[in-house]
Amino acid sequence: MKSGGIWDIFPCVVIKGACDYADSHKTKVWQRYAAATAATCMRTFLDNWIPSQTGQCTGPWxxxxxxxxxxxxxxxxxxxxxxxxxxxxxxxxxxxxxxxxxxxxxxxxxxxxxxxxxxxxxxxxxxxxxxxxxxxxxxxxxxxxxxxxxxxxxxxxxxxxxxxxxxxxxxxxxxxxxxxxxxxxx
Incomplete structure (x- = not known):
């Protein structure tokens, strides 16, 4: 929820792990698992990501x-x-x-x-x-x-x-x- 809408301001990819899905089901038990899965997903993303531009950008500026x-x-x-x-x-x-x-x-x-x-x-x-x-x-x-x-x-x-x-x-x-x-x- 905290990252929702950030891509409207700053071009980015948001990878999150969810540990609760409603106010009535909030629990800290799954927080570490959600953080670990998000970190693993981010690592996999970065390992396979190929930037669209390599080196310096070209002008004119x-x-x-x-x-x-x-x-x-x-x-x-x-x-x-x-x-x-x-x-x-x-x-x-x-x-x-x-x-x-x-x-x-x-x-x-x-x-x-x-x-x-x-x-x-x-x-x-x-x-x-x-x-x-x-x-x-x-x-x-x-x-x-x-x-x-x-x-x-x-x-x-x-x-x-x-x-x-x-x-x-x-x-x-x-x-x-x-x-x-x-x-x-x-």
Whole structure:
């Protein structure tokens, strides 16, 4: 009963052993037997299970935490400059300006453009507001892409991701980093 409905939230297989079948017939006598049969069934299942995907998953990937803003308009000249610059190999771009002027919306319009026009390009959005958010973004990307070793808490995720993304098989990619810079007048 406790696992009923979990597959609606998380894709999984639930294997249980039942030791009572109604409120009037509850007894602890069969609990160990039910646990043992469930464990045996799980072991047999795992021994015979062949995963549908072996190794790492393949892309392209689109890892952007925000939906496209369908009502975004304007800023065509800025978007054209970004698009031209992004066509160059190993290009780097930066949007800067005061808070609230639309940098994130421009960046979103820019990352959804290659997603539509070049669906073979992987796009990753990395939060870099602080060191922890930066690291967690890369952990999430590594786990989403099922990079070997990414679920090991002792692994150097940044190095794993760097090596993975540099491989030819990883294809073309773009990383969009968002960060918040504050400057104090002194």
């Amino acid at each position: 689109f890892y952007v935490p925000y939906p496209e803003n369908e009502s975004f308009m304007g800023r065509e000249s800025i978007l054209q400059k970004l698009q031209q610059q992004s066509m160059k190999p190993a290009s780097k771009m930066a949007l800067n300006g005061l808070g609230g002027i639309g940098k994130t919306q421009i960046a979103l319009a820019h990352v959804y453009w290659p997603h539509k026009t070049s669906p073979d390009v992987s796009i990753f959005w990395v939060h870099a507001h602080n060191a922890e958010k930066f690291r967690q973004s890369f952990v999430s990307i590594a786990q989403e892409c099922q990079i070997s070793g990414s679920f090991d808490p002792k692994a150097d995720i940044l190095l794993l991701l760097k090596r993975w993304i540099e491989r030819k098989e990883s294809g073309r990619w773009m990383i969009r980093t968002s960060f918040l810079a504050c400057r104090r007048n002194q």
